[in-house]
Amino acid sequence: MNDANKGRRAPGPESVIRADIRALRAYPVQHAEGMVKLDAMENPFALPRWLREQIGDAVRDAELNRYPDPHAPELKARLREVMAIPENCDILLGNGSDEIIAMVIHAAAAPGAVILSPVPTFVMYGMSSAIAKARFVGVPIAADFSLDEHAMAAAMEEHRPAVVFVSYPNNPTGNLFAEDALARLIERAPGLVVIDEAYQTFARRSFMPRLREFPNLMVMRTVSKLGLAGLRLGYAAARPEWIREIDKVRGPYNVGVLTQRVAGKVLEHHAVLEEQAVTLVAERKRLEHELAALSGVHPYPSEANFILARVRDAQAVFEGLKDRGVLIRTLHGSHPLLEQCVRFTVGTPEENSLLMRAMRDTLQGL
Numbered sequence: 001m002n003d004a005n006k007g008r009r010a011p012g013p014e015s016v017i018r019a020d021i022r023a024l025r026a027y028p029v030q031h032a033e034g035m036v037k038l039d040a041m042e043n044p045f046a047l048p049r050w051l052r053e054q055i056g057d058a059v060r061d062a063e064l065n066r067y068p069d070p071h072a073p074e075l076k077a078r079l080r081e082v083m084a085i086p087e088n089c090d091i092l093l094g095n096g097s098d099e100i101i102a103m104v105i106h107a108a109a110a111p112g113a114v115i116l117s118p119v120p121t122f123v124m125y126g127m128s129s130a131i132a133k134a135r136f137v138g139v140p141i142a143a144d145f146s147l148d149e150h151a152m153a154a155a156m157e158e159h160r161p162a163v164v165f166v167s168y169p170n171n172p173t174g175n176l177f178a179e180d181a182l183a184r185l186i187e188r189a190p191g192l193v194v195i196d197e198a199y200q201t202f203a204r205r206s207f208m209p210r211l212r213e214f215p216n217l218m219v220m221r222t223v224s225k226l227g228l229a230g231l232r233l234g235y236a237a238a239r240p241e242w243i244r245e246i247d248k249v250r251g252p253y254n255v256g257v258l259t260q261r262v263a264g265k266v267l268e269h270h271a272v273l274e275e276q277a278v279t280l281v282a283e284r285k286r287l288e289h290e291l292a293a294l295s296g297v298h299p300y301p302s303e304a305n306f307i308l309a310r311v312r313d314a315q316a317v318f319e320g321l322k323d324r325g326v327l328i329r330t331l332h333g334s335h336p337l338l339e340q341c342v343r344f345t346v347g348t349p350e351e352n353s354l355l356m357r358a359m360r361d362t363l364q365g366l
């Protein structure tokens with residue numbers, strides 16, 4: 001250290017990192033070791049042994065010394081076929097759909113640009129907007145969690161959003177908004193509308209075929225909730241003119257060679273995941289039914305692999321389950337419509353039975 005620097009305080013993040021970033025809270029990930037993990041909408045089933053062997057073969061010869069092909073033609077062709085992506089659309093790949101959300105917002109975030117969503121919804125739309133310095137406008141849904149079409153239309157008129165994000169089904173409420181209302185919304189939107197179909201496998205409803213109709217529509221999905229959360233792969237389909245521009249924001253090698261190979265291999269055997277989803281939907285129905293029978297528990301109808309329920313004391317239910325080895329999410333305090341609400345991810349039949357036993361024990365102790 002030379003004399004001029006003596007007594008100088010080393011620069012810290014307070015003088016470098018934006019104040020609004022320092023004020024942000026990082027996306028919460030709960031410690032889950034040894035717990036029945038029903039907090040993050042993961043598929044609880046492992047892949048069958050024969051498929052894991054094939055994945056081993058597929059990655060064994062991967063050229064790890066080379067950068068991945070940024071265009072991932074084989075994976076995109078597989079996705080197009082398996083997911084019935086219309087021929088008039090191109091595909092954008094992301095390191096999870098979280099990255100696609102960030103790319104879309106970054107590409108659109110001119111000074112003063114607005115990103116709009118019905119709320120409560122997936123937190124990353126607001127979080128990515130904040131990071132990109134776009135203004136996020138949340139339009140409350142109705143008390144029954146349906147889309148307030150009137151309020152959405154009025155907000156679009158007032159704020160002229162560059163991008164509207166709609167989670168379909170909606171996380172964390174679990175319901176699908178009315179398709180005709182959404183179609184009208186896409187028609188009158190002044191910008192891009194992104195329909196986020198992270199839970200499409202469980203809902204069996206999709207705007208994918210309607211990409212033919214709407215030039216300002218993007219349909220985004222992920223393989224995470226389907227059973228491959230560890231891979232980090234999201235994809236979005238839209239008209240080539242949209243994909244071409246948003247693609248410029250993408251880090252050049254954002255999807256690694258292992259993700260490309262493994263996803264391609266699993267998608268060859270897509271039926272395995274579809275069958276697991278069928279089991280999870282049956283289990284969701286069972287859980288809905290059993291939760292509804294508990295006094296003081298009001299589960300909401302869900303089209304996803306999780307159930308939102310209102311209870312008398314969300315924090316006590318969360319803690320009681322945690323003490324009994326079951327990890328869920330409490331949403332109390334995140335939005336007025338979610339007062340005393342908790343969210344259960346649907347697990348294996350055994351895990352769901354454990355959850356129900358822990359719920360009964362917990363409620364008895366309150």
Ligand SMILES: *Cc1c(COP(=O)(O)O)cnc(C)c1O
Nearest residue numbers: 096097098122167171198222224
């Ligand atoms: C989980 C989730 C995502 C993020 O998925 P990744 O592909 O794992 O990043 C996106 N949208 C919604 C609505 C989600 O619930």
